[in-house]
Amino acid sequence: MADSKFFLTPAPITLRDIAKKSGATLIGNGDQTINDVAPLDTAKDDELSFLDNIKYKGHFAKTKAGACFIHPDMQSLAPKGVNLLLTPKPYKAYAQTAQIFYPDPKPEASISPHAIIHPDALIGKNCVIEAGAIIKSNASIADGCWIEENAVIGQGVKLGEQVRIGVNATLSHCEIGAHSRIYTGARIGQDGFGFAIDPSGFVKVPQLGRVIIAEHVEIGANTTIDRGAGPDTTIGQGTWIDNLVQIGHNVKIGKGCIIVSQVGISGSTVIGDYVALGGQVGVAGHLNIGTGAQVAAQSGIMRDIPAGESQMGYPAMPMKQFMKQVAYLKRLIKNNKSVD
């Protein structure tokens, strides 16, 4: 059970209702009441769990959970007494159901007397603005936004409805679409790393663009997104960006992308829709990464990637080629074939 210091105690739901809301097929007792969600290895008989990663099938075989979302193919692994909720997408069904038990928290609308709001800022209805938050002139905050403690919203910044800005985050020169969330300590809209090299010192290039973030985007903790140099830096709808990611000026990221922690994307690179970049991937500047491309963690991308291609390596190459190379080198060393 989630720690009540941090989470509200959820209301119970019957398995019948869970099956109905998730679209899963229930094999078991629809009248049974479920009080909470929990991982397979700690769930009790009034709690709901799920099996998604096959690595945890051992936990599933021994689970004491009252019910479990699983793929129909896994049904034979089920221990006795567990109610099964069959679905082709157990993790998605779990996510949706957990959201019912634990709806997104949000304080009641209120503006802290310790927030500092410029008289020329526009604040919508039902916003939460916490202590120490600073909202500068001509910022425009739509209905239902939540600005957390010590966050700073720069002059002219525009937030869509239901946007949440985390503690100590910093926004300038940007627009954020509805339902997007910026996590703690993220820095959005500062000048990009733009300069002309000259023997007498670098000459700063004024950075005249913005950061335009679409709807339903998530930007992780301490991530940095520089504003464009002239064109804008843009992040497409529904894209999720993890913690400590760096996104350079003029970068364009499509919709539905997954950018894992500590990725760095250099200036002016264009990333298509539904691209997945693994943790610590580096992408050089002025490249095109095609729609649906997937890049394994820590890869170094120095060339364009065609749509749909999976790559890995440093420099990055098609995944199969990289795997072949790794295996080949291993054999080479093992057999210690002389090259002298």
Place this chain on the structure above:
Amino acid sequence: MADSKFFLTPAPITLRDIAKKSGATLIGNGDQTINDVAPLDTAKDDELSFLDNIKYKGHFAKTKAGACFIHPDMQSLAPKGVNLLLTPKPYKAYAQTAQIFYPDPKPEASISPHAIIHPDALIGKNCVIEAGAIIKSNASIADGCWIEENAVIGQGVKLGEQVRIGVNATLSHCEIGAHSRIYTGARIGQDGFGFAIDPSGFVKVPQLGRVIIAEHVEIGANTTIDRGAGPDTTIGQGTWIDNLVQIGHNVKIGKGCIIVSQVGISGSTVIGDYVALGGQVGVAGHLNIGTGAQVAAQSGIMRDIPAGESQMGYPAMPMKQFMKQVAYLKRLIKNNKSVD
């Protein structure tokens, strides 16, 4: 045109004046008035652009810009009707001219009633100190500094003239030279990662040095620079450091260096002047990186690098050797030469 929510509308300038101030040779109409700067693909006939990266010559061929800085060698690619500003350094000329259109913004001198300034701090003339900024005892802030919201300037910290400290940045145990800029969320002067290993637990080594940053330095968003353990950590004049960079204790960086985003430099390493480190490069501790060395993105530096050498790889090696190795491996796999 830059978004007027974020940027002041620039005053128009004639091409004659632009040519004079930038030193470029004008081929076209000196009386024409330019109202703004813009990228090649969106510039209108009263706007100024530039061609620097040959990759964008297609945009140049179709540009509607009123005028364009280009290298004399590119003159033949010019579309009809564009006034040309010939210069061997188009990007530098553009940067300088864009600074005329868009001078560095700075609010009028003022100290927010919501800033918290210790009575023993020294504050120079014409400073801007924003709401939520905290300046501790014996800090010394020279004339013309700009301390942004929620930044914290620690006890005894010394800022030269015209220094700008970004929102939510944190300074302690440091001195910052005139005209330097610390971006949002940077952390400067905290204890380095210094401890003696012992079976009963690590023994902390008191970190007794400072961070000394010279003039005209830029330190990017969320970058961290630890203070020295005994000697100081130092950053030389005119060096630019990007976002999310880590600089360990006792590191010495020369002047005019470029340190791209997410680089990590381990303790006590000495980096010469005019060194360029690409994004995500890692440098081991106690090394010497010679003046003018250049290191490609993501490389892992485990040994000293001689002055002027270009390196790449993990571990890093001379650039040519790395390229040869990459090509060789590719052929090896392609030909699938048996090693068994």
Place this chain on the structure above:
Amino acid sequence: MADSKFFLTPAPITLRDIAKKSGATLIGNGDQTINDVAPLDTAKDDELSFLDNIKYKGHFAKTKAGACFIHPDMQSLAPKGVNLLLTPKPYKAYAQTAQIFYPDPKPEASISPHAIIHPDALIGKNCVIEAGAIIKSNASIADGCWIEENAVIGQGVKLGEQVRIGVNATLSHCEIGAHSRIYTGARIGQDGFGFAIDPSGFVKVPQLGRVIIAEHVEIGANTTIDRGAGPDTTIGQGTWIDNLVQIGHNVKIGKGCIIVSQVGISGSTVIGDYVALGGQVGVAGHLNIGTGAQVAAQSGIMRDIPAGESQMGYPAMPMKQFMKQVAYLKRLIKNNKSVD
């Protein structure tokens, strides 16, 4: 001598006392008074230094230090006139002695009138709470804690005795053990990167766990630690984590580990005790890294690592194998053996 703007002037100690407190064997004059500690190359005749890294034996040979901790094996390298403090662990002895000269600084207990503390928060005795710090409802702060400027302690967060929270740091959904220290700008307890992938958009998985940090832990500047998805994210006793590290949800780290700057650890990975991860190492999710494993900087860990094993490479492999591979490739290219 440490800059008096930042450090208190230390009280002098005799060499006899230093030898006694550190357990070192003094060869020299026990009556001599030592006024400070300093690096080998700048130490004066009333200052104490140490030789630990053999790389600096040249500095040792020329040192003007009044006394020096060294390993007995190094005794023959000693320059004339330096008092020697022989110990098998010179760096540890130096660390302990430097702590006597420079005890951990801490302001007198006080709560700033500019701190914002919820009436339902519990604040222990002798705490320091600085200006701009925000402590939310039901947070519990034990005796002797030090909460620095603009730090935000979320609802229900629990701090043990003598915990120090750095400037601008952010805590939620977590418990921190006694004597631990969280550096400036660290983000602890935000939601992990948890979602189910679906063509209609990602479905957020409520993150219902916490971050549980044991005693004597250090968490570096701008480091991010996500809370668990259901189980907790946990950090064991005495583990030191450097700057800009990312720790994903559900990760379990044992005691006495060293996690160097910019490491990324993906969700649900379990790391044993006394593990050392070099800078910029990446660890994939759902792995087991055995007790005492050591991983060289920038390595990419894609598989479990057995206890005690040293690894390096991308993908990571046993250290010897990696070194062999690097050397083999070098020879291969040098001899330019045809593969066509």
